[in-house]
Amino acid sequence: MCTLLGGVATGRRPHFNFANARYSAEWLCLRTDLIGKNLWLHIEDEDDARYASVSTAHGLYLGTVRAAPPWHQSPHTLYIRQAIRALHKRRLLHLSTHCDAIEELVWVRSLLATR
Secondary structure, three states: OEEOEEEOOOOEEEEEEEOOEEEEOHHHHOOHHHOOOEEEEEOOEOOEOOEEEEEOOOOOEEEEEEEOOOOOOOOOOHHHHHHHHHHHHOOOOOOOOOOOHHHHHHHHHHHHHHO
C-alpha cells in the first residue's frame, strides 16, 4: 500500500514513492480524487521493476505507472535497485536524472574489475 502524493496544493505531479523510486503516469494527473489515498502498487514482473500496476484497496485496477529517472531505462530487479542505492549512499556510484542507473553500475563494475 502506498499513498499517492503531490497534486495542485503542493505544486508537484502526482506520484508514489516505492522501493527507492518515484512512480508516476499521465493518467494520475487526471485523478486528483486519489491524492492522499492509499493504493496498491504491484510489480508485475519481478525482473523488471520499471513498471507497477495500481489498484484500489478493493482490487479495482486503475492503471500502470512507470519509475522516474534514473530507474526508467533498463530492466532491473528491486534487489539490484537496493544494491545501487547502497553504493550511491556510500558515494561509490553517482546517480543523476540524466543517467541510467543500471549502466552506471556496469561501468563502475568494469572499472573495479580492471584494477
